[in-house]
Amino acid sequence: MDIKNEDMPYLKKAFDGLENELTRFLEDSAPDWILYDFAPHWLPPVAARLGISRAFFLIINAWFLAFFGSSETMINSSEERNKAEEFMIPQKWVRFDTKVAYRRYEANWIVAANQKNDSGFSDFYRSGKVIDGCHCQVIFLRHCYEFESDWLKLLEELHRKPVIPVGLMTPQVEEDNSQSWVSIKTWLDNQNKRSVVYVALGSEVTPSQDQLNELALGLELSGVPFFWALRKPSETVESYSVDLPDGFQERVRGWGMVWKSWAPQLKILSHDSVGAFLTHCGWSSFVEGLTFGHLLIALPFLVDQGLNARIIADKQVGIEIPKNDEDGSYTKNSVSDSVKLVMVESEGKKFRDKAKEMSAIFGDRPAAMDSNSMAKNTKLHVVMFPWLAFGHLLSYFELSKFIAEKGHKISFVSTPRNIDRLPKIPPHLVSSITLVKLSFPKVEQLPESAEATMDIKNEDMPYLKKAFDGLQNELTRFLEDCSGLDFL
Template identity: 50%
Template sequence: MAFQTMESQSNPQMTKDDKLSIVMFPWLAFGHMIPFLELSKLIALKGHRITFVSTPKNIDRLPKIPQNLSPLITFKKIPLPHVEKLPENAEATIDLPYDKVKYLKKAYDQLEQPITQLLQDTSPDWVIYDFAPYWLGPIAAKLDISSAYFSIFIAASLCFVGPVQNLIGVRDNNRTKPEDFTVPPKWVPFESTVAFRLFEINRVFDDVTGEDENVPAMYRMGASIDGCDVVAVRSSYEFEPEWLQLLEEIYQKPVIPVGQLPPIPQDHDSVDDNKEWKTIKEWLDKQAKGSVVYVAFGSEAKPSQYELTEIAHGLELTGFPFFWALRKKRGLADTEVVELPDGFEERTKERGIVCTSWAPQLKILSHDSVGGFLTHSAWSSVVEAIQFEKPLILLTFFTEQGLNARLLEEKKMGYSVPRDDRDGSFTRDSVADSVKLVMVEEGGKIYRDKVREVKGLFVDRDIQDEYVNNLLDYFRKHNQRARAQDAT
């Protein structure tokens, strides 16, 4: 289902008054900052001005923006306040082991005053913010600035976690123990398998219940939704129409999908990027078409030692060439460094690469020799895989990844490595069998075909453009209504 009629399709010449000034304020995780940046670029392409706010180290690590957009996107660096127990120089989740992320949230909450000052000084038309700054909606309203909560989580995940009243604890929803999250909730009126498996919810239950010395993630999300004028979702009607419709009913406020935000491949990388990519490309060029399994679990997920060992042996058992972007530790404060099995690199050196530094994922996925992607199911990685028609082998770790995986399984867009429901354990054989199934076996043809089939819905530039136009149309009309009300 696409939009039937839209004024913006004619793209009339914008007057100066039509141009919007927008502040972007994502959570301090690259899985959040990158979608915020992609949306910023698409909005700037329409001639609107963006102020992208984060901490100095994070802004320095973001991908460079195209030169034609640099006059319209301003990066605003706000220093992260010092918080006890937060390791030095840690400014994003990538810099920290999971148990220390709560201190990053505490530091982030102390950005309330500088963000308020920035909004007062710049008086933007809109502020678009993430789940974490639960305090920002009321501040924007007080300053007469329109606000949008932008969810990088898909609509199915948002529906699963539920109505605002449940999230902020106003209403008892009878979900008090992990097992309650392993079945679809009562407010989902249609058949669905979207729910956590027990090991998935157990890994993040402290952030659901608030037992982590901090404001729980669910409360943050609920308050962020409650305080905004409109909810923008990284999703599309072509992909999950029933979930988007349900979400609007659950939230009782406008929900606007912004498309899947497929990244535009960069053609102006730095010298270092090109040097690293040249070496990787030379190796990929030597491999047969569709033979390489690419393995990566994002910037946050780090396998346990047991998981790492089984993944390594599983890759070895496939006999396939592989490129593995591996995180052995999360930041300098992470004392639990994981190691590859003895002799693994020596035994696989002719057909595998283990990269423990940054890997250019988009370029790797775009290469013809890559025939499958073993991934954690975070949505940016899913979109990138579909963009280049790479079938998905799913191995979830935490947060919303399990919910993403269920929807992908439902739609035959991905196959999950079989695991024990209680502790999430899996075997090297299950890894090897899953990779072989999805990449080459007849039984996995449905996954290979499905990714090719849905590619157009995910990465079509005209569809994506339409979603951004729709969002901006809503922004303008909302502000016109607000001005008209103020005038009466």
Template identity: 50%
Template sequence: MFPWLAFGHILPFLQLAKIMAKKGHKISFVSTPRNIDRLPQLPPSLITFVKLPLPPVDGLPTTAEATTDLPPNQVQYLKKSLDLLQQPVTQLLGSLRPDWIFYDFAQYWTGPIAAQLGIKSSFFSICIPAFLGFLGPPSVLIDGGDYRKKPEDFTVAPNWVDFPTTVAYTYYDIKNTFDCVEDDASGVNDLIRIGLSARNCDVVTVRSCSEFDSDWLRLLDNIYEKPVLPVGQLPPPPPAAEADPTAWGSIKEWLDEQGSGSVVYVAFGSEAKPSQDQLTELALGIENSGLPFFWVLRTRRGESDPDEIELPPGFEERTRGRGIVCTSWAPQLRILGHDSVGGFLTHSGWSSVVEALSLRRALILLTFYSDQGINARVLEERELGYCIPRDESDGSFTRDSVAESLRVVMVSEEGKIYRDRAKEMSGLFGDRGRQSRYVDNLLAHLLNNE
């Protein structure tokens, strides 16, 4: 297992690795030393962790080994450093001689290395089929043959999508994401990486289930011209009872005092960070909603992030008792699983979506970049999430739109559909038996195609 250096990628890779390992397969999990040290502790011998130090490159702080350690404009240097691991990875595969290697989009060079060594490979996408399908065939991504040249071209479904769908980027989401089509310090943009990853593997695996993504999975089969296998939604296991009892104790005590389904949980993952203007409108909207809230707030991304954001003056004093702002790590699964939490204001990262829906929590959506815009449209199309209204050109939003969106989803009759749909989907997203069967099917394919 060889994930991209982002915890939104590392943790789904680890979850799939744990399920495979528990079914009797030997797993080597490859990442950098600091990333491996930050992972949850596992039972001895379940998985072998392999630490590959990142080569130094200009522009990359020596302490940065994951996207969460860096402001967005420095992630390009992380990719440049990652690309220098091709020789160490070749040597590692030559010594381990695995039957299969699962690699991420950034390591587009892994498939050819594995093939030279007689090792089968899978590009494993933690992004959903709709995102991959919207991007298009490898030839379009690699050769620059995409007929879509301007941001506006991405605001409708592409011509290779052969079924009715409203899934497409909003103008502001694609504008925020458009830098991925420009070459960066590594010399290889993200679209080319995805295209080469899909082209140069034996099988594509994707975080998905056919009950939810049947049309998009069929489309991927057609445009990739090779097997595309869903591995399930990979819901996380229930948190261990002994994990961080002190931190959880004080949070639980506050949640226990709130009414059932009354609390809005607010968190934007390990990478998404609002601008100062966005943070101000968010905070004042949350305040004006009148709802109790628990907010996990990241004020900067890594030590080298020069743009620390701040809450509006007096916000915490005015909301004291009604809400909590946590600027350190918080046990998200425990919080989402508490009866007092009714809704989740999220960036639409798919791991957060899976956690929320498996625990029956309604979704209020505020996207920032990358695949989040497509994720939000999929959820909106299925009436599984309510997007905060924004200015179509620049993505700005107001405190009033935030407050109204929270009240719609949490308490209004109009928003009952989102509360009901989240409960309906909990069986699909949180069913561990179903998840196990998806991995059984995947393993059967791997064993039959060694």
């Protein structure tokens, strides 16, 4: 989950290598539907040829996809949109008032993602092709009508096909009696109610040493209690190290905790001592923070995070830590001032109140999950095929469980190592969800055993996507041979 940009092309290259094996799987299993992610640009025509119904499932929100326009615009984007300034203003096809746009440092990243990389394709091209034309019949996404519904209507206009929000997929807090949680809970129990800032920058953000230093010193300067989940990347990323400022942990001992291994985020957010969430603004973290009514302190880095941060500020459910618009740098003072504003000063009350109000939407699991179209009498066989990032894998897994609860059959398809890292299937759904392992293609530039974004540096990502595309034939054979498959 922690990656460096230079590895991302290789992961995408490997992902593309799944094409043949996936094709065989689809030929063998003949499902009714297949739900697929943004990366397999080659998959919709294969599924259409096999007579399988097709849906693109976007694990994030409507405004991110709508910001980039129609599928035709995305497919041709690398030639037509190659300047950062084009992404720094609200887009011309958005006909309602909005402040959703990228800062320059974010827009520079988007421009780079818009160019063809070593996987052979840009992310814009991939996303456009999986939605384009009759090969994609419907768009599902992790959104709900109760929050920013104008973007859902805009998506239908842009893509001229049904757009169905499956809900926010609000997670459930599971029981956890592990020693790690016992230690964390003991520390949280010793803090005052709603006094702690939980700090976590997600699974795909690898801050630089300067960024880590400024964040650490800013938290210290604020004097506000904090719990910081600061995990080193996967063992395959050997070059990355986490070095905190000299003496930092000793100086904050008792009121500041740095946890350098996996942390149970939902359990922490559900604890009474937590009052705010300093987050990179990934959509899952956005949802999870507001599920518990915590105001959000936004520190975005890449992809959708900047747009999410603008929404956070616009809805007044939190604030964004000021950054240099040119390079994205921030200072310990900007971190400290932001934390104190929302946690200590009277001005922060309006943000805290707004965040609590939002928990009525984000924390209402039944309402958030009822806006889907899978509850029907006909029992379907649905194939789920997510991208190789754990945020994607887990979102597809959560949707798989929800669809299986309705009585449908699920084939969850990924690579061996990713399948082995999934949470356990609930006992009552074991007979409804089948985990299907496709052999991951070898790509020379990828580290040994790297099968997900958590395993590689970001610059190798195109190679992961290229390997992923190599699954096409095996998946096609699976679909052809799988009898009675309704949905892909």
